[in-house]
Amino acid sequence: MPVTAHIESLGHKGEGIALVEGKRVFVPFALPGEDVLIDTAGERGTLLEVLAPAPNRAEPFCPRFGRCGGCQLQHMDAAGYAQFKTGLVVNPLRQAGLDVQVSRFVTAHGAGRRRATLHARRDGAGYMRLRSHDLLDLDACPILVPALARAPDIARALGAAIGECDLAFTATNAGIDVGIRKAPRAVRAEALVPLANRLGLARLALGNEMILLRQQPSVSMGRSEVELPIGSFLQATAEAEQVLADYVIAAVGKAKSVADLFCGIGPFALRLAETARVYAADSDRPAIAALDKAARHTKGLKAITGKARDLFRDPLTRFELDFDCVVLDPPRAGAEAQVREIAVSKVPRVVMVACDPKTFARDAEQLVQAGFILRDLIIVDQFAWSTHIEVAATFER
Known part of the structure; x- marks a missing residue:
């Protein structure tokens, strides 16, 4: 039977949270402050009608929104959308004891997902x-x-x-x-x-x-043309890749030797090699082969040493981490084992890119406890209208 409910807040999946008979119910496409008519099934709610819309409600641009599971957030205006996505990053950091300000929220939807x-x-x-x-x-x-x-x-x-x-x-x-x-x-x-x-x-x-x-x-990466291996990772939008690469290059600064760990096919390594020697490692052997080939066919790059290495089971040890800067771009699982070695090494600077705010917060906490200072945290929104987000930050001893 339909019930009237008031949306109190948003969950991390972008669903409105209402209290119905003292129990939390998660309602997709509802916004905080709205009065709504919903059907309930346990903790799940189905939005039937918005009785009193929130001021930040927007008209979805896709006619399939609400039925398609691909997008969750087209009903938010730009300010509410940015605030929600910023919370996805800031809240896990605060839970880890890190009170960090976001330097920039960068919209990197570009021409769309590639x-x-x-x-x-x-x-x-x-x-x-x-x-x-x-x-x-x-x-x-x-x-x-x-x-x-x-x-x-x-x-x-x-x-x-x-x-x-x-x-x-x-x-x-x-x-x-x-x-x-x-x-x-x-x-x-x-x-x-x-x-x-x-x-x-x-x-x-x-x-x-x-x-x-x-x-x-x-795909083009900096000066290089990289042959894409079957199934290898690629950032969802070309604009996000460029934004993240620009951030990494600026954060690495004048470092002469850089380790690019979880390097993939080389979106950072190939650009960094224009000014620095790069050690690039990833468990994806075809990706490393593609990176090596691209580096050999690109004029004017400094040496890139590509290695196929499982950084979860076999991270670079403190004794191997003889670099001016380390760049990390791990998958959703984060870089816990590698960060543990970095924490006890003499590496002066770490630049981390992450696609999971929770594992990023865990790894950031470990670096801060080891004496690093977290600065210049940016949020890069390439996964348009979804609850996924990219983050980048610099850590200095």
Whole structure:
């Protein structure tokens, strides 16, 4: 039975929180201060009507918002949106005992996301519906770069040929790169070659196996052109990569020797090598190979030493950390083991980029306890209208 409720606050997933009969209920697309009509099922609420809207409520620009699970925050105005995302970073830091001011909130949506994963099912292709494993069939997604405008149609065509699967799309300098994931075991890879050709894909891969290569997918990083390995990490927007790289370069400053740890295919290493010697390490061997090749074919760079190394199990020890500066860009799990070694080393400066505020706060606390000062914390919003956020900060002894 529908009930009237008052939204008290926002949860970390962007859902409004109401008290119904003394229990917290999480209501997507509701804002603090609003009176709403909702259906409840345990701690989940479904918004039926906004009875008294908050002043910071905005009109969503996508007609599928509210049904599609891809975006959660289009109903917020710009100020409320920035405040919510800033809280995602500041709150975990405060819980770790670090009272830090944010220097800048940078909107880095750019031309849109150059990476997306779509699901192909019998009833179409698109993203999953909100709070559901049911598909929302899409004809377009307005937060993708124009180069991926055909992605839903491509996903439908491949899904029709393969069956249910997930498809990872990347817009590259050579065209659209597609990786098939979670496909039925009986897929005949060779049968997909004519279809991939008709679809005009630069590359099609099934898992880690390349099915078709019409043109090697590549991305530009500083002066370099980097061939993109199958499945390797790439920042969601080109603008965010540039913003983060500019931050890292400025924070590293005049350092002559730099360790770029969790370096991926080299978005920082290749730019830093214009002025400094770089040791670059990552567990992704194909990424290191791509970085090495790009470095060899780029004129005017100082030496880049690329190493495939699992920094979770085998971090650089305090005795190996003989660098003027260390750059860290770990995945969501953070860099706990590596930070532990940095804390007892003589490294004078650390520049950290992170995509998970909670593990960033944990690692930042460890560095501060070791005598580092956290400064120039910036928030980079590349995951538009979602509850994901990127953060960068500098730590100096």
